[in-house]
Amino acid sequence: MEKSELSELEDVVSSCNYHIERVLTRCRQAAVDPEYDQVLAYELAHTAASVQASNSALNYARRGSTQLKLAQVFVADVVDTIISGAVKHEHIFDLPSNEYEYMVAFRRRYGNPNFTSQLAETQGDRGLDAEFELLQDTFRRFAEQKLFPVADEIHRRNLDIPEEIISELGEMGAFGLSIPEAYGGFATGGGNDYLAMVVATEELSRGSLGAGGSLITRPEILTRALLRGGTEEQKQRWLPKLASGEIMNAVAVTEPDYGSDVANIKTTATRDGEGWLINGVKTWCTFAGRADVLMLLARTDPDRTKAHRGLSLFIIEKERFPGHAFRFTKPHPTRADLIGKIEGRAIDTLGYRGMHSYELSIENWWVPNDSLVGGEQGLGKGFYFQMEGFENGRIQTAARAIGVMQAAYEQALRYASDRKVFGKSVSEYQLTKVKLAKMAAHIQAARQFAYDVSTLMAKGEGVLEASMIKAHVCNTAEWITREAMQIHGGMGYAEEYSVSRLFVDARVLSIFEGADETLSLKVIAKRLLDPK
Numbered sequence: 001m002e003k004s005e006l007s008e009l010e011d012v013v014s015s016c017n018y019h020i021e022r023v024l025t026r027c028r029q030a031a032v033d034p035e036y037d038q039v040l041a042y043e044l045a046h047t048a049a050s051v052q053a054s055n056s057a058l059n060y061a062r063r064g065s066t067q068l069k070l071a072q073v074f075v076a077d078v079v080d081t082i083i084s085g086a087v088k089h090e091h092i093f094d095l096p097s098n099e100y101e102y103m104v105a106f107r108r109r110y111g112n113p114n115f116t117s118q119l120a121e122t123q124g125d126r127g128l129d130a131e132f133e134l135l136q137d138t139f140r141r142f143a144e145q146k147l148f149p150v151a152d153e154i155h156r157r158n159l160d161i162p163e164e165i166i167s168e169l170g171e172m173g174a175f176g177l178s179i180p181e182a183y184g185g186f187a188t189g190g191g192n193d194y195l196a197m198v199v200a201t202e203e204l205s206r207g208s209l210g211a212g213g214s215l216i217t218r219p220e221i222l223t224r225a226l227l228r229g230g231t232e233e234q235k236q237r238w239l240p241k242l243a244s245g246e247i248m249n250a251v252a253v254t255e256p257d258y259g260s261d262v263a264n265i266k267t268t269a270t271r272d273g274e275g276w277l278i279n280g281v282k283t284w285c286t287f288a289g290r291a292d293v294l295m296l297l298a299r300t301d302p303d304r305t306k307a308h309r310g311l312s313l314f315i316i317e318k319e320r321f322p323g324h325a326f327r328f329t330k331p332h333p334t335r336a337d338l339i340g341k342i343e344g345r346a347i348d349t350l351g352y353r354g355m356h357s358y359e360l361s362i363e364n365w366w367v368p369n370d371s372l373v374g375g376e377q378g379l380g381k382g383f384y385f386q387m388e389g390f391e392n393g394r395i396q397t398a399a400r401a402i403g404v405m406q407a408a409y410e411q412a413l414r415y416a417s418d419r420k421v422f423g424k425s426v427s428e429y430q431l432t433k434v435k436l437a438k439m440a441a442h443i444q445a446a447r448q449f450a451y452d453v454s455t456l457m458a459k460g461e462g463v464l465e466a467s468m469i470k471a472h473v474c475n476t477a478e479w480i481t482r483e484a485m486q487i488h489g490g491m492g493y494a495e496e497y498s499v500s501r502l503f504v505d506a507r508v509l510s511i512f513e514g515a516d517e518t519l520s521l522k523v524i525a526k527r528l529l530d531p532k
Contacts, residue, residue, distance in 0.1 A: 006061060006068060012106045013058045013075060015099055016051045019082060024048075026092050027529055034525040040089055042517065045524035047085055049472035050078045052465060056448040063127060070124050073441035076111035079103045117433035121413060124444050127451075132192070132199055139200045142172065143207025151208035154354045155501045160290065160322050161211045161354045170245020174200055175219045178392070180227075184240035194392075194454035198399040202447070205403025209505040210354035213400040215248075217513075218287060220396050221389035222249045222295045225313060229374040229385035238293075238315065249315075250291035252282040252360060253386060262297070262383065263308035267362070269298035273334060275368040276300075278314070281361055284512070288344050288358040289321040295389075297382050306380070313373040313382035316365070318342065324356060332366050340365040351504030390513060391463055394470035397513045398450050401477040401506070402443060408484035408502045409439045415488050415497075432487060439480050446473045467523045471516055474509035481506040 023044065034041035054075050061071035083103060085093040095103070109115065128136060146165055153159065169175065177197040179185025187193040197220065205213025219242045226235055241247040258265045267280025278298055288294065294316040301310030319328055324346035332338035342365055344358040372378055373385055413436055416427035426432050446469075453469050456462030481503040485492035492499050510516040514523065 005072070008106065009058060009061055009068065009072060009075060012079065012103065013051075013054050015103065016054055016075075016078060016082060019093075019095065019099070020048050020051050023093055024528055030092065032092075032529060034521040034529065038521060040092065041525035041529075042520045043085055043089070044528065045468075045520035046471060046475070047081055048528055049468035049524065050081050052468050053445050053449040053472055054078045056452045057445040059452070060124075060127065060444065060448045066122060066124050067127075067444075069119055070122065070441045070444050072110040073116050073119060073437060074445040076107050076109075077438070077442070079107045080111065083107070113430055113434050116437045117430050119437035119440060120427065120433035121436070121440075123409075123440050126447060128199070132195060135196060136199050136203055138172070139174070139203035140206070142168070143203050143212060147204065147207030147212045151211055152495075152498055152501060154208070154211050155351065155505075156495055158324075158348075158353045158356075160356070161215070165211060166215065166245060166248065166290075169204075169215060173243070174204070174216055175245045175248075176243030177216070178220055179223050179239050179243040183235055184243040185223075186243075191455055191458045194395065194457045195451060197396060198450050198454045201396055201399035202403040202406065202450075205400040206407045207403075208354070209400055209404055209502075210352045213403050214286070214352070214355055217393055217396050217400070218249050218251055218291070218295075221251055221386075221393045222293075222315075224389040224392040225295065225373060225385040228388035229313070229378050229381055231375050231377075233370070234315070234373065247292040248287065248290060249293045249295055250285050250288040250358075251386075251389075252285045252288070252294045252296040252316075254282065254284045256281055256283050256359070262386075263311070264304075265297060265299060265311065267296070267298045268302075269300050269312060269314060269367075272366060275333075275366050276314070276372065277340075278316070278362050278365045278367060281359065283359045284347070284357050285344070285360050286357045286512075287355040288360055289323065289326050289346070289356055291318065292320060293317050294360075295386070297386050300379055300382075308383035309380050311382040312379050313385045314367060314371045315373060316367055316371060330366075332364070338364055338366075350507065351501060352508045391466050392457070393513045394466040394519075395450065395453050395457060395462075397509060398446070398453070398466075398469045398473040401473045401509045402446050402450060404502055404506050404509070405439070405443045405446070405477050405480045408481045408499060408506075409436070409443060411497070411499050411502070412436065412439070412484035412487040415491070415499075419489075421489075426487065426489075435483050435487060439483060442476050442480065446476060449473070464524065464527050467514070467519055467527075470513060471510075471519050471524060474506075475516065477506040477509050 057071040057074045061068040086095045176185035178187050180187045201213045255265050269276040269278045296314045296316050299310050300312040327343045329339050329341045341363045343361045346356040346358050416432050419426045449469050453462050453465045485499050485503045488499050491497050
């Protein structure tokens with residue numbers, strides 16, 4: 001490795017960090033408000049996330065010459081983003097002339113097609129230790145043996161996930177990676193508890209987003225909510241069953257008129273004897289048919305001015321149902337005239353198939369008091385409990401995006417090598433090489449960013465970084481799957497090639513677990529501008 005090149009990279013990443021801090025200071029001085037200055041705040045959030053990723057890329061670059069080259073390509077693109085922001089918002093983002101010239105020179109060197117194209121088939125190692133390499137290999141083999149053979153058929157025919165996949169993942173411990181050992185899981189309380197989940201999720205998502213990687217998401221969200229606010233009895237009851245895969249859960253939070261605006265949901269839970277009556281409509285409730293329980297957020301305080309402080313979280317048991325629609329009823333325990341009902345209808349989607357996302361109608365559904373997460377102490381705290389789960393879900397979603405990107409890159413590389421156009425393979429053309437190299441560099445930077453955030457979260461930190469990586473990586477996944485599809489030419493538009501599935505699957509990533517705009521404005525930009 002050329003010491004001067006590494007030093008140069010360190011300098012430019014340092015400049016990027018300094019630039020963001022300077023921009024934040026100016027935004028605070030100018031009283032920039034994400035609610036009103038939305039374009040500026042949105043671009044600031046994504047630029048800051050890219051710079052944060054460049055720090056992970058720099059750490060990766062210190063491991064060797066191949067790692068350095070990939071980091072140089074990635075950081076050159078981050079510099080592009082900064083320079084673009086300086087042009088569009090020069091009153092806030094402006095760069096001193098010497099710094100601007102330094103960044104442009106770096107971008108010219110490492111964004112140069114002659115430099116970039118040499119990395120078309122260079123992915124770089126992951127930098128994992130032996131334990132996590134074994135974990136990665138285990139889940140990669142499962143994806144190749146169990147998910148690859150059925151992924152396209154599940155997508156094209158919108159089928160249910162085979163029970164064999166769910167049961168085998170349960171036996172492998174995939175659902176207990178973040179559950180403490182005391183409750184039947186594999187988390188030891190050390191600094192790598194989240195890393196195992198990230199590594200496993202990437203490999204399963206590489207096989208299939210809808211039928212693999214996303215199976216872990218809902219147990220992860222409920223686990224975190226229970227660990228944050230559940231009673232000891234609730235933890236003992238539910239966590240071992242989640243860890244083994246004995247039960248699977250869905251998350252019922254979003255409503256037709258309230259997507260990211262969770263604080264204003266209308267579904268109600270009213271006291272009724274020794275329990276609660278639940279009424280309302282939920283939507284985008286993924287896996288609700290197959291799930292054994294619903295993690296449901298409802299309004300327990302009728303005073304709507306209390307907003308999120310009037311919400312509580314419930315765990316609702318239900319029967320399993322296959323297919324795209326279900327309806328079941330149960331009588332009230334003491335009132336013969338009252339019949340509870342839950343109906344579900346799957347929403348047809350472009351991709352992300354297998355789990356099915358439902359709209360649920362819930363009428364007079366009675367649940368006992370022990371269904372309230374946290375018991376009486378949990379009243380009005382449901383928003384905070386579910387947000388704990390969603391923060392974990394964001395790093396998990398980033399890992400899903402990385403798996404989808406990795407699959408797209410591998411398929412594009414393979415097709416480009418095999419396909420001949422005008423007398424030579426597609427992979428021999430400079431434009432293709434540059435596309436592939438940029439894909440590889442961005443995937444590796446995203447992966448290293450995810451590893452770093454997982455380490456922070458294991459320490460009880462990284463809430464902002466989890467939102468940043470979700471916003472950054474999910475947008476990157478859309479671009480990479482599009483490029484992979486483009487490299488396939490006309491065949492990329494044909495369903496017989498899996499890359500078309502990856503393209504439509506990637507599109508959902510910027511929408512769920514916090515829509516990109518809401519996440520960028522109300523979480524990332526807001527916290528950056530008001531760090532208190």
